[in-house]
Amino acid sequence: MRQRLTQGLIQVYTGNSKGKSTAAFGLALRAIGHGFKVYIIQFMKGSGYYGELATWHRLYPYIQFSQYGRGCPYSHLIRQGEDSCRGCGQCFVKKGEATAEDIRQAAMALEKTRKIMATDEFDIIILDEVLNAIYFELISTKEVLELINNKPPLVELVLTGRNAPPEIIAAAHLVTEMKEIKHPFQQGISARRGIEY
Template sequence: MKELKETQSNKVKNASIDRGIIIVNTGDGKGKSSSAFGTVFRAVGQGLNVAVIQFIKGSWTTGEMNIFKKFESITHIVSGAGFTWDTQDKEKDILAALKGWEVAKEICRDKDNKFQLLVLDEINLALAYKFLDIKEVVEVLANKPDSLNIILTGRNAPSEVIEIADTVTEMVMIKHAFESGIKAQKGIEF
């Protein structure tokens, strides 16, 4: 343990770059958005201002929507028409994603640093479905303010997003209750 402590202390001492990071939560397992929302509350607890833009998810009421309303330091925008298998209207889905992306671009170009954390929930799916231009998204991410941290969630993160990210976590599904016929639980899945 003494050796481990010394190794960790040296890593901490040598970490000298101070800037916001880009985090990607991807994979087919549960917990991508939940992890991002946990970081939202950690950030709020440290006095940071947070913007959450939800792509894909529709107007149905979720637990995160209800709790975000209780915090002045969280700006929450739902920019999805719903799950694509429900809407069956690609043009509507694209327009909804573009609406949220316009807000995200404004935040990423804000030189006043109003927000210190931006969560782009399910943007990876919007990119995989080609609702957004991957080149534009990568360019905006690459030019974000140094003070801004960004979390991108959703399955099928494009390789270009993974490459530009500082931290990437892949959630792997080993087992999921839905696969056994158990319906989504209020407060757990939504």
């Protein structure tokens, strides 16, 4: 018998501190323990070296995912521990300088979200960094509100990223702001494999 949520809501994890995406991923880990299925769609992310990717592969078909955006050209080396992020910026979108390709990739992520919603196969859909994609002007607040409005009643939609627009906050049932009190970066400690990525 397929598990269904009793009610599917809109959750937003925003703010400037660590824990937004990881809270969404922890929620996925919890949900599949009850037999629910999760689809994660990542905006502004590609060919990554993030550890969670390997774990999601291990949890297939309960967790499935797609990535849309520029990847790191050196992700294989970073994954292997032979290199680390040198801030080359090749995976970055600069505010006000989004390219046609950046916009096309984000449009693909939106289209994928619509398709995944339409399958009625997944109980939780996580749109990771979708709020950043709005901030960087790859997609519009209106497009995300349309997704929210067309969400099937028994699907939980989880949105992450900095700078949640007020219209999205108004439309959400749960909003947590991750507020930075302290961060290792302030203490000169750079990103570490297995923790920050």
